Amino acid sequence: MAEKRAAGLFDLRSVLALLFAVYGFVLTVLGIAFTTQEDLDKAAGTNVNLWMGIGMLGVALLFALWVRVRPLTVPEPESDQDA
Amino acid sequence: MVVGVHLLADADLRLDAAPIDYVLLGVYFVVVLGIGALARRSVSSSLDFFLSGRSLPAWVTGLAFISANLGAVEIFGMTANGAQYGIPTMHYYWIGAIPAMVFLGLVMMPFYYGSKVRSVPEFLLRRFGKFAHLVNGLSFAAAQVLIAGVNLFALATVVNLLLGWPLWLSVVVAAVIVLAYTSLGGLKAAVYNEVMQFFVIVAMLLPLTFVGLHKVGGWDGLVAKITAASPDTASEQLNSWPGMNLTGIGNATLSVLGIVFGLGFVLSFGYWTTNFAEVQRAMSAKSMSAARRTPLIGAYPKTFIALIIIIPGMIAAVLVPELAAFKQGQDTGVTYNNAILLLIRDLLPNGMLGIAITGLLAAFMAGMAANVSSFNTVFTYDLWQAYVRKDKPDAYYLKVGRVVTALGCLVAIGTAFIASNFTNIMDYLQTLFGFFNAPLFATFLLGMFWKRMTPLAGGLGLIAGTASAITVDVLNRNDVLNLAGQGASFVAASAAFVVDIVVSVLVSLATRPKPDSELVGLVWSLTPRDQLRHDDTGENAGWYRKPGVLAAGVLVVTVALNIVFW
Numbered sequence: 001m002a003e004k005r006a007a008g009l010f011d012l013r014s015v016l017a018l019l020f021a022v023y024g025f026v027l028t029v030l031g032i033a034f035t036t037q038e039d040l041d042k043a044a045g046t047n048v049n050l051w052m053g054i055g056m057l058g059v060a061l062l063f064a065l066w067v068r069v070r071p072l073t074v075p076e077p078e079s080d081q082d083a
Numbered sequence: 084m085v086v087g088v089h090l091l092a093d094a095d096l097r098l099d100a101a102p103i104d105y106v107l108l109g110v111y112f113v114v115v116l117g118i119g120a121l122a123r124r125s126v127s128s129s130l131d132f133f134l135s136g137r138s139l140p141a142w143v144t145g146l147a148f149i150s151a152n153l154g155a156v157e158i159f160g161m162t163a164n165g166a167q168y169g170i171p172t173m174h175y176y177w178i179g180a181i182p183a184m185v186f187l188g189l190v191m192m193p194f195y196y197g198s199k200v201r202s203v204p205e206f207l208l209r210r211f212g213k214f215a216h217l218v219n220g221l222s223f224a225a226a227q228v229l230i231a232g233v234n235l236f237a238l239a240t241v242v243n244l245l246l247g248w249p250l251w252l253s254v255v256v257a258a259v260i261v262l263a264y265t266s267l268g269g270l271k272a273a274v275y276n277e278v279m280q281f282f283v284i285v286a287m288l289l290p291l292t293f294v295g296l297h298k299v300g301g302w303d304g305l306v307a308k309i310t311a312a313s314p315d316t317a318s319e320q321l322n323s324w325p326g327m328n329l330t331g332i333g334n335a336t337l338s339v340l341g342i343v344f345g346l347g348f349v350l351s352f353g354y355w356t357t358n359f360a361e362v363q364r365a366m367s368a369k370s371m372s373a374a375r376r377t378p379l380i381g382a383y384p385k386t387f388i389a390l391i392i393i394i395p396g397m398i399a400a401v402l403v404p405e406l407a408a409f410k411q412g413q414d415t416g417v418t419y420n421n422a423i424l425l426l427i428r429d430l431l432p433n434g435m436l437g438i439a440i441t442g443l444l445a446a447f448m449a450g451m452a453a454n455v456s457s458f459n460t461v462f463t464y465d466l467w468q469a470y471v472r473k474d475k476p477d478a479y480y481l482k483v484g485r486v487v488t489a490l491g492c493l494v495a496i497g498t499a500f501i502a503s504n505f506t507n508i509m510d511y512l513q514t515l516f517g518f519f520n521a522p523l524f525a526t527f528l529l530g531m532f533w534k535r536m537t538p539l540a541g542g543l544g545l546i547a548g549t550a551s552a553i554t555v556d557v558l559n560r561n562d563v564l565n566l567a568g569q570g571a572s573f574v575a576a577s578a579a580f581v582v583d584i585v586v587s588v589l590v591s592l593a594t595r596p597k598p599d600s601e602l603v604g605l606v607w608s609l610t611p612r613d614q615l616r617h618d619d620t621g622e623n624a625g626w627y628r629k630p631g632v633l634a635a636g637v638l639v640v641t642v643a644l645n646i647v648f649w
Contacts, residue, residue, distance in 0.1 A: 010121045012143060012275050016282060019114055023286075023438060026107065030434040039432035044298040048290050049434045056286065 011072045017063035020056045027053030096417070096424055098245045104437025111283070111441045115264055115448075118275045122268025129480040132269035133460040134201060134367045139271070141373035143278055145380030148184075148364040149388070150277035153284060154450025155237055155443060158392065162426075163419035164329075165396020166406060169309065169320025170648050171329040172396070176389035178347035181641045183355035184378040184385065185634045191356050192365060193615035194531060196374040198604045201366070203359040204465040210530050210605045211541030212597075218545050220465040222519045223359060224458055228491050231454035232498020238447035239499065245424070245440060254499045257444075261452050262492040265459075266485050270367055273449075273456040277364075280445040281384075287442035288391040291423070294430050295398035305394075308401040312410065320397070323648045330570040338570075345573025349580040350517075353524035360457040371617035372628065379633040386640055399426040451495065459487045514556065514572070521576035522548020525583035534606045538597060540590035548583030552576060 031050025040047065126132050164172040200206045204223060208216035235254055242253040264272045299305045310317040319328045325335040325342075332338040355361055355378070365377035399422040400406050405415040406425055417425060427439045463484045472479075526544050530536050555575040558564045564571070602609050617623065626632055 010124070012278060015114060015118065015275070016279060019111070019279065020282070022110055023107065026103070027434050027438075030103065030432075034434075035432065042432065043290075043294045043430055046294050046297060048294055048430070049432055052286065052290055052435055052438075055289075059282070 011067060013063045013067045017060045017067065020060035020063070024053050024056030024058075024060055027056060029053075096244045096421060096428070097247065098424075098428055098436060098440065099433070100246060100436060100440065101433040104433055104440060107434070107437035108441045108444070111445065112260060114279070115260065115276050115445075118279075119264025119267040119272040122264075122272040122275065125271060126267075126269050126481070129463070129477050129484060130201070131271075132481050132484050133456075133463065134363070135269065135271040135274060137367060138369050139274060139367050139373070141368055141376040141380055143274060144364050144368045144373065144377040146281050146384065147274040147277040148361060148377050148381035149385045150281040150284075150449060151360055151364060151453035153281065153388070153446060154234060154453070155241070155447040156234070156450065158284070158423060158443070158446055159237075159420050161389075161392045162396035162399065162423040165393035166400035166410070166419045166422040167396075168326075168329045169397055170323050170393070171319070171326035172393045173323050173389050173644075173648060174326055174329065174342050174346060176385060177323075177641045177645055178342055179351040180355060180385055181382050181637060182347060183351040184382045185638060186352060187356045187362070187365070188375045188377065188379040188382075188630055189634055191527070191531070192375045192378070193371065193617075194605065194610075195362060195366060196368075196371050197610075197614055201464050202461050203357055203362050204461055206605070207526075207530075207541065208465070208469065210602070211526075211536075212538040214538060214542035215526070215545060216465065216469070218542050219519075219523065220461055220469075222549075224461050224466060226519060227360065227454045227458035227461070228494050229498050231451045231458065231491065231495035233502055234447055234451040234454065235495050235499040236502040238444065238451070239503075241424075241443060241447070245443075250503055251500075254496055257448055257451070258492045258496050258499075261448050261455060262489060265452050265456050266488040269484070270363065270456050270460075273452045274364060274367065276445075276452065277449045280442070280449045283438065283442040283445055285384075285388070285391070287427075287439040288388070288395065290435060291395040291426050291430060291439075292391045292398075295395055295402060295426060298430070299398055299402055305398060305401065309397065312401055312407060323645060330573065332570045341570055341573045345570075345577045349521050349524065349576040350573065353520035353522075353576065353580075357523040357527055358520055359461060360453045363457050363460065370623060372619060372623035372630075375617060375630045376628065376633060379630055379637065382633075382637040383640070386637060386644065389644075395426055396422045399423070402426070403429055455488060455491045455495070458491045459484050462487045462491075517572070518549050518552035518556070518575065518579060519545075521552055521579035522583035525580045526587065529584060529587050531605070532607050533591075534599065534602055534609055535591055535596050536587060537591045537594040539594045540587040543590050544583040544587035547586040548579040551582040552579035554578075 027049045031047050031053050035047055035049060039049075125136065125138075128136070130136055161172060161175065164175070195203075195206060198206065198209065200209060204216055204220040207219050235257060238257050239248075239250045239253040242248045242257075243250055264276065268275075296302065296305065299308055306321060309320055313320070316328060319326075325338045327333065327335060327338045330338045330341045332341050365374045368374040368377050396419075400410050400419075403417075403422075403425040405417045406419070406422060408415045409417055409419075427436065431439055463480055467483055467487075468475075468480055472483075522545050525548060526541055529544075530541060552575040555564070555578045556571065559571040559575075564574070599609055604610050604614060619629070
């Protein structure tokens with residue numbers, strides 16, 4: 001069962017939190033520091049990177065909270081074998 | 084900020100990808116391969132590899148369920164339809180997917196999951212025996228591996244268009260990535276990546292919708308621009324019913340009938356309830372309750388994703404000058420299929436651009452991975468184990484699964500290169516395989532609810548139904564029937580359904596059915612009710628986890644959206 005336990009600790013929600021934290025951080029920095037007038041004109045004045053960056057950081061936070069509030073439980077050996 | 088790399092300055096679809104965009108793309112594929120490597124640790128039997136050991140929670144399988152279908156063909160095709168036909172395209176979601184997904188969750192899933200079959204063809208084997216099993220197993224395996232090649236070729240074309248890479252390079256790189264994570268982590272890796280891809284695709288579509296709407300002056304601005312651009316057809320484009328521009332059927336009543344019966348009933352039920360690449364996601368859920376909730380949970384995002392796919396298409400057709408001119412009949416070197424690319428080019432700054440490119444490439448690969456991961460299961464369990472090498476230890480079939488995954492990817496690479504020389508043939512093949520699905524639903528429906536249906540009827544019905552769909556299609560292509568738009572496929576599917584039912588009933592009445600004792604768990608009237616019920620205690624408790632409640636909720640939302648966009 002040791003192998004199953006280890007595998008159980010690999011949680012997709014953490015992966016999603018990590019991915020969107022990285023994406024959100026990069027986009028927010030781009031939005032704050034590297035947005036050109038041309039970029040703004042393309043989107044009729046919206047700072048797309050900044051908004052999406054903040055949004056992705058929010059999504060990352062939600063996934064992280066979800067992992068905290070409902071941590072993954074290691075399945076019981078018998079319920080593991082139901083197939 | 085950073086000067087983009089132009090390889091071919093005159094190609095107008097070339098996106099100005101900057102180094103930061105490539106970095107974001109690279110981050111994604113590092114995570115994808117990491118998931119493959121991590122998922123490998125949970126693979127110790129063939130069931131782990133092919134069905135993720137039936138261990139996944141419902142939200143994961145639910146998102147994978149729609150994500151496996153949210154491939155590039157869908158994203159390009161549906162934005163293209165949005166640009167060309169407008170609001171009637173919503174029928175592909177609200178009529179053409181939601182009811183079928185609800186039906187799968189409420190009615191069919193208990194049979195699939197309860198009978199513990201490992202694939203859709205295996206259900207046919209138990210219900211009808213070897214004839215129907217072989218017809219379905221062979222056609223499904225062939226279709227999946229060829230469609231994987233079509234996906235691969237489509238990916239290479241887009242990479243070539245966007246970034247200027249040569250075709251062969253992107254074909255090989257993409258195939259190697261897909262092979263790496265599906266052969267390491269099996270279905271679990273494929274499913275996890277599908278969920279990740281789902282969120283990235285949504286992250287790409289949201290700014291296109293909102294920034295696009297902002298730029299055209301909101302919904303009212305979009306309506307005004309579409310009306311100004313095409314005053315004659317604007318009302319057809321802005322109202323979902325009767326959708327005559329979509330079906331190409333000149334009569335309003337027949338058009339509605341075509342949408343409801345052809346698209347909504349036959350085509351969509353055939354696809355969503357019997358296509359193993361979809362059903363496999365639900366079969367990998369960790370309990371009967373989670374399996375039933377899989378398509379129902381998937382139905383909610385499916386309902387709303389219609390809006391953020393189709394509205395950008397409509398926006399592109401008025402906002403992008405080349406596409407607007409094309410819609411007026413001018414040759415500008417772009418087609419409706421380029422709608423989403425043109426919109427990405429015109430709206431997104433570097434950074435968000437990289438994430439959009441990532442989303443598109445991820446969608447292509449996830450589509451191919453879904454084909455490959457369902458192909459290897461059917462090949463191993465339904466062809467190899469059933470007919471070639473029976474009674475080997477489980478470890479043997481796990482090894483076969485990995486080898487077959489590699490072979491599947493190789494064949495897909497070959498198909499991709501064939502497709503690059505004969506694009507039309509591949510289009511036609513893909514349509515052809517669509518025909519296998521329509522009669523399949525008829526056979527399942529009859530087989531699950533009519534215990535008298537015989538093994539021979541199962542096989543012959545499938546063959547006759549497929550043949551009649553092909554006949555309708557050939558007649559239409561040779562102008563014997565005159566159906567423009569998408570109407571031809573609706574009629575072909577309807578014909579397949581009706582012929583399958585008629586042939587199955589006639590053959591059943593003339594041949595001997597299987598004894599009742601062999602049909603327990605497979606036919607409604609012979610299955611004890613508690614075998615179809617699921618456990619609703621523990622982590623399956625709660626009113627919001629009841630399949631009936633979830634189903635009612637999504638149907639109400641769908642009806643409301645239909646009324647809003649009437």
